[in-house]
Amino acid sequence: MTDCLFCRMVAGEIPADVVHETDRTLAFRDINPQAPTHVLVVPKEHHPTVVALAQADPGLLGAVVRAAGEVAVQEGLATEDGVEPGYRVVTNTGPAAGQTVHHLHLHVLGGRDLRWPPG
Numbered sequence: 802m803t804d805c806l807f808c809r810m811v812a813g814e815i816p817a818d819v820v821h822e823t824d825r826t827l828a829f830r831d832i833n834p835q836a837p838t839h840v841l842v843v844p845k846e847h848h849p850t851v852v853a854l855a856q857a858d859p860g861l862l863g864a865v866v867r868a869a870g871e872v873a874v875q876e877g878l879a880t881e882d883g884v885e886p887g888y889r890v891v892t893n894t895g896p897a898a899g900q901t902v903h904h905l906h907l908h909v910l911g912g913r914d915l916r917w918p919p920g
C-alpha cells in the first residue's frame with residue numbers, strides 16, 4: 802500500500818469529491834479551498850513534480866493540462882473558445898513554494914479576483 806495521499810485517492814481508498822475524470826487523470830475539489838473554485842488535477846500515475854512528469858511522460862503532462870482546461874470550462878471559469886472570466890493554474894514545487902503533497906497536482910483556481918503576484 803502506498804503512503805501517497807493522491808495515489809490513495811486515485812485508488813479510491815480515500816474519498817474524493819471528483820469533478821472530472823479521464824483514463825489517465827483525476828480532478829477533485831481541494832479540501833481547503835482558496836477560492837470559490839479550487840480543484841486539483843492529478844495524473845493517475847505517481848510523479849512527484851511537474852518537471853519530473855515532463856521528463857518522464859510529456860504526453861501525460863499534456864493530458865493533465867487539457868483536463869485542467871476542461872475543469873475550467875465545466876466550472877464556468879472560461880468558455881470553450883475563450884478565457885473569460887479567467888482562472889489560474891498553478892503547481893507548487895518544493896518547500897519554498899509550499900508543496901505539501903509530492904504527487905504532481907495542478908491547482909485550478911477561480912471565481913474571485915486573483916491578485917498577482919500571489920505572494
Ligand code: 5GP
Pocket residue numbers: 806817818829830831832833834841892893899900901902903
Ligand atoms: P500543495 O501545497 O502541495 O501545492 O497542495 C496540496 C493541496 O492538497 C492543498 O491545497 C491541500 O488543501 C490539499 N489537500 C490536502 N489533503 C487533502 C485531502 O485529503 N483531500 C483533498 N481533496 N485535498 C487535500
Ligand code: ZN
Pocket residue numbers: 805806807808809846847848903904
Ligand atoms: Zn502518488
